[in-house]
Amino acid sequence: MRPTPTDTEAWNAYLAEGNARQARKRVSADVILRDEAGCILTVNPTYKEGWDLPGGMAEANEPPDRAAVRELREELGLDITIRQLLVVDWVAPHGPWDDQIAFIFGAGVLTPDLAANVRPHDDELSEALFLPAPEVAERLRERQRNRLLAATRALADGSTRYLRDGMEL
Numbered sequence: 001m002r003p004t005p006t007d008t009e010a011w012n013a014y015l016a017e018g019n020a021r022q023a024r025k026r027v028s029a030d031v032i033l034r035d036e037a038g039c040i041l042t043v044n045p046t047y048k049e050g051w052d053l054p055g056g057m058a059e060a061n062e063p064p065d066r067a068a069v070r071e072l073r074e075e076l077g078l079d080i081t082i083r084q085l086l087v088v089d090w091v092a093p094h095g096p097w098d099d100q101i102a103f104i105f106g107a108g109v110l111t112p113d114l115a116a117n118v119r120p121h122d123d124e125l126s127e128a129l130f131l132p133a134p135e136v137a138e139r140l141r142e143r144q145r146n147r148l149l150a151a152t153r154a155l156a157d158g159s160t161r162y163l164r165d166g167m168e169l
Contacts (some may be wrong), residue, residue: 026100029068030055032086032151033078033107035115039130040148042139043075046126051139053104053148054128064103072107076128077121078114080107086154087147089163104151142166 003010030053033041043054054076058067065082072078087104110118118128133152137145143166150161150168161168 024098026098027058027062027064027067028055028100028102029058029064029071030102030104030147031068031072031080031082031107032104032148032155033072033080034109035130036109036112037130039132040136041110041118041128041130042136043120043125043129044127046124050141051136052144053136053140055104056124064101065105068103068105068107075120075122075125076118078110078118082106083108084154084158085160086151087161087163089143089147089150089166091143092165102147104147106151106155 003014005011031041033054035041041054042051044051054072055068056071056075058064062070065085068082069080072080082105084106085103086106087102089102089104091100091102093099115130118130120126120128131139133148137148140148146166146168147163150163153159154161163169
C-alpha cells in the first residue's frame with residue numbers, strides 16, 4: 001500500500017524506491033570560448049583520440065553549467081562565466097556507454113592577454129589552440145562536429161538548438 005505524504009518517513013522511502021528505478025543519464029558540458037578574432041578554443045585530450053571542445057563530464061548531482069566552469073578551471077586554469085546555452089544533444093547508447101545528455105554553453109570572448117596564455121593545466125590535455133570554426137570542425141568526431149556547427153548557428157541567431165544524437169530536429 002502506498003503511504004500518504006503526511007507520513008514523512010514512509011513517503012520519502014516510497015519516493016526513494018521509485019527514484020532508484022529511474023534512468024540515470026551521463027551529462028557532458030562543453031564550452032564555446034573565442035578569442036577576439038572569433039577563433040574557437042579547442043583542446044587535445046590525452047585520454048582519447050581526436051580533439052574536443054573544452055569541458056567534460058558532470059559529476060554526480062552537479063549542474064551542467066557548473067561542470068563546464070569546473071572543467072575549464074581544472075584543465076586550463078580559466079575562470080569563465082557561462083553566458084548562454086547553445087546546444088542540448090541527446091546521445092544514443094553506443095559501445096559500452098548508456099545514453100547521455102550533452103550541453104554546449106557559450107562563454108564569450110577572452111581578452112587578448114588571457115587568450116595568448118591559455119595552456120593545459122593538468123595531464124588530461126596535451127594542447128589548447130584557438131582555431132577558425134572550420135578547422136575546429138575538421139578536428140572533431142562527427143557527432144561533436146554536428147554539435148559545434150549547431151552551436152555556431154545558435155551563436156549567430158541567438159536561438160538554442162536541440163539535437164537528437166547529433167542531428168538537429
